[in-house]
Amino acid sequence: QKEVEQDPGPLSVPEGAIVSLNCTYSNSAFQYFMWYRQYSRKGPELLMYTYSSGNKEDGRFTAQVDKSSKYISLFIRDSQPSDSATYLCAMRSEGGSEKLVFGKGTKLTVNP
Amino acid sequence: SAVISQKPSRDICQRGTSLTIQCQVDSQVTMMFWYRQQPGQSLTLIATANQGSEATYESGFVIDKFPISRPNLTFSTLTVSNLSPEDSSIYLCSVAWGGNQPQHFGDGTRLSIL
Numbered sequence: 595q596k597e598v599e600q601d602p603g604p605l606s607v608p609e610g611a612i613v614s615l616n617c618t619y620s621n622s623a624f625q626y627f628m629w630y631r632q633y634s635r636k637g638p639e640l641l642m643y644t645y646s647s648g649n650k651e652d653g654r655f656t657a658q659v660d661k662s663s664k665y666i667s668l669f670i671r672d673s674q675p676s677d678s679a680t681y682l683c684a685m686r687s688e689g690g691s692e693k694l695v696f697g698k699g700t701k702l703t704v705n706p
Numbered sequence: 707s708a709v710i711s712q713k714p715s716r717d718i719c720q721r722g723t724s725l726t727i728q729c730q731v732d733s734q735v736t737m738m739f740w741y742r743q744q745p746g747q748s749l750t751l752i753a754t755a756n757q758g759s760e761a762t763y764e765s766g767f768v769i770d771k772f773p774i775s776r777p778n779l780t781f782s783t784l785t786v787s788n789l790s791p792e793d794s795s796i797y798l799c800s801v802a803w804g805g806n807q808p809q810h811f812g813d814g815t816r817l818s819i820l
Contacts, residue, residue: 598748636814638749692739693754
């Protein structure tokens with residue numbers, strides 16, 4: 595079992611839709627959870643950074659972490675064509691190594 | 707936010723040669739990292755570049771193949787040695803401004819091997 599599982603998609607939605615992106619993980623030591631957005635031929639751009647369980651909202655983006663289920667989500671409200679990108683989840687444990695463990699990424703297309 | 711510059715942005719190299727990739731940050735950072743992103747695969751950490759000491763490599767990556775330098779708090783290089791087709795990948799530099807701080811990435815170097 596891989597440490598982090600993420601459905602690669604592709605996911606295609608109409609403009610204005612609510613998008614739900616998800617990752618599951620197996621390592622209960624993970625405490626920091628991140629979502630990155632990666633446009634074609636660009637590096638990953640940090641969207642959300644959360645610690646432990648709970649929700650965090652930033653504009654149209656909401657990150658949720660459920661450590662009991664080892665499940666994290668990113669919701670995008672009122673999706674726009676400019677949201678079309680690959681979304682990567684990443685996570686790491688507390689203390690020790692700063693190593694990030696990534697999912698494979700989900701490719702999202704928002705159609706106008 | 708800080709600017710993280712990687713050079714070259716892409717390159718095509720011959721088998722058996724080496725390529726050195728540079729990562730420059732416009733402010734001092736505590737931590738610098740090198741990742742590899744292979745097609746269809748997850749981003750994978752190669753090593754942590756430690757300022758003034760040897761890099762810390764992850765399992766499966768060795769110094770002879772991926773020598774790393776970090777002469778100061780704003781600059782690091784990754785060399786990919788004795789290139790083979792399996793080294794065709796995107797190589798990414800990331801930085802963090804302290805422990806438990808999020809990592810921020812450069813735009814990567816796209817490497818193809820002939």
